Amino acid sequence: MRRFWNHAVAVARPEGGHAVLLDGRPLRLPGGAPLATRSAALAEAIAAEWQAAGGAKDGEMSMEEVPLTRLLGTAQDRVAADPAGLVEGLVRYAETDLLCYRAEDPALAVTQAREWQAWLDWAAAAHGAPLVVTEGLMPVAQPAESLARLRDALAGRTVEELAALGLAVPVLGSLVLGLALAEGRLAAEEAHRLASLDETFQETRWGEDAEALDRRARGAADVALAERFLALVRA
Known part of the structure; x- marks a missing residue:
């Protein structure tokens, strides 16, 4: 994946919990749902890993650079279903x-x-x-x-x-x-x-x-x- 954003930030959601925005757009799971967590600390850490991702390879990144995102995505997309x-x-x-x-x-x-x-x-x-x-x-x-x-x-x-x-x-x-x-x-x-x-x-x-x-x-x-x-x- 090539980096397409400049700024990653954690924000509180109006409906509760916290999300991560990439240049103002919600970070989403492959299925389309926005990534969300009740933990402000986790949202901040995920925003930090996206802010750093792709910085060392001329904008190229892999999901290996965002392990917290992958784990929260697993929880939200797979574990929650069963x-x-x-x-x-x-x-x-x-x-x-x-x-x-x-x-x-x-x-x-x-x-x-x-x-x-x-x-x-x-x-x-x-x-x-x-x-x-x-x-x-x-x-x-x-x-x-x-x-x-x-x-x-x-x-x-x-x-x-x-x-x-x-x-x-x-x-x-x-x-x-x-x-x-x-x-x-x-x-x-x-x-x-x-x-x-x-x-x-x-x-x-x-x-x-x-x-x-x-x-x-x-x-x-x-x-x-x-x-x-x-x-x-x-x-």
Whole structure:
């Protein structure tokens, strides 16, 4: 896309909430609806990313330069249409939550128990959702009551919060870590470090792989974006 605007600004909408104007025209979603948010802080941040977009490439820009816009657009255009569908998709991550699967390698298993168990304990205490831990990769059934409690923990969230979780949880492979991030109990960097425990342990033995490092960096950026988006939505 080539930059076609000079000024991006956040404004209050007469009908409530906030929008972003590009040279006085509302920033719109692909379907035509104006992008809107209840958060003045998020609208300001989106205006800032559009003001900066295209500045480094002679006016050429890509949507990679406006990640907050993409995430709010996902919330408004997709999640709002079927929040229950996303909730069910997120609950499925709890059915095979990363934190529940411990390695057969004793050294790695000890590290996993030390780093992960506290967050499973937190899920049990904070959400009434104890999860079963197993060794190896064979699937283990999780208590239906625990899954129902985690579903309840998601069902009351806004579409913006669900969109952020929809970005972070697949990267983390853990609904427990995702909820801890969303509730401010874990910072994005630490959540991603915990989710990468197996990879980083293997790297100490076999060395680093450039492709894996690149993939992990992209994942870390997505989790950090989800954290920032949540903070702006709630500001």
